[in-house]
Amino acid sequence: MTHEPARWLWAVGATVLWLVLTGFIVWRERRAKAAARAQSDAMAGVGESVLVAFVSQTGFAEQLAWMTARALQDGGVGARVLSFADLDSATLKAAGRALLIVSTTGEGDPPDAAARFVRKTMGQGADLAGLRFGLLALGDRSYDQFCGFGHAVDGWLRRWGAEPLFDLVEVDNGEAGAIRRWQHQLNQITGRLAAPDWAPAVFYPWRLVERTLVNPGSPGGAAYHLAFEPVGSAPDWAAGDIAEVGLPERDGVTPGAREYSIASLPSDGRVECLIRLMRHPDGTPGLASGWLTQDLAVGDEIGMRLRTNRSFHGPADETPMILIGNGTGIAGLRAHLKARSPAGGGAWLLFGERTRAHDAFFDAELEAWLASGVLRRLDRAFSRDAGDGRYVQDLVAGAADELRDWIGRGATIHVCGSLEGMAAGVHAALETALGAEALLDLLETGRYRRDVY
């Protein structure tokens, strides 16, 4: 009996202890939950998701946009990625915070996918008060209007009341330092002290297996057909994509990479390019073209990576394609022809070079495609030939009725070749043939695509 009170005491004590302990655990859990809620509320408060908008001609801005969104998300900030093709001022204003990644093409021009944005949105006033933005402008200082379109977008945003989060970041030819500055700004947004560096471009080894001079005797610069085989496994790519060739180090400096349109398909098992040997006014060969066409030997390895160039991809096989180009621009068009079947919508090639005798690139192939039905029509202009003297834009001008007919049947237009002398002339001829408004419509809907350099 004497033990009873002590037992009761123990029981009561244990119960109290249990209550205190469980109470403490419940309290601690509640406090943790409240803290988490507060933290997530705080995160939502400062960081409703950031809009990441890009416009790209050859894919670099798009690539950086996705890396930017990933960096934000990794840092706990939501991000939504949108192309300028789907952007308007209401979307910008509603976003509250936007990061814009904008490249420049042509001579200070907007990429094609921005045509509608430039016309419909930038062409008008907007109420952008309350929008805070950061802008990454991609360009190349060797052009007169460095980052021209990036500056135009920056000016437009500021003019209509948007406030910069930081000064516009200009990237000269993919320069790593500028991209690190952008990453630093992303860290400011996410509150991270340091995020891992974006991996530098990885170039994979490819071996030069063939190089042929394709225009001996030409009055123009020597053009070479090069073929590279992968040393490891071959990556996949599509007609319209670009090969970036890493240039070898010279005097301790790595001069970056050069881009070439890919003239072949993965089923060929090799990347083929058409490269013209460029010469400086004093006759010395160009850095990249001299190395690739003169110094490099068959059997040598180079570093190369392939880049998706969505804005120059082709339509479905049943859609007719109008292919227009000059000089080495036939490379990108050839990949499209290789990708077509005789039973599909067919293609029409309009091509210009100097002489029929020396510069009829891929002549036998083109004849075979005409015979098989892949090519439904082939028009070539040779500017230096007596009795011809026309340029590719003259072919466009001379075929206005048929062009309208092809466009009426849903055809797309792909233009590949030189910016100077060709792209503007072809554009003007297309405008005359189809009407300025109709051509702009084709541009905006992705039926008029260009890869000019």
Ligand SMILES: Cc1cc2nc3c(=O)[nH]c(=O)nc-3n(C[C@H](O)[C@H](O)[C@H](O)COP(=O)(O)O)c2cc1C
């Ligand atoms: C045909 C062509 C024209 C270009 N014109 C300009 C220009 O006028 N100003 C400029 O700063 N950069 C110019 N560039 C450089 C591009 O802006 C730069 O390569 C950029 O990184 C491309 O980004 P994207 O791949 O997103 O289009 C031009 C590039 C090409 C291929």
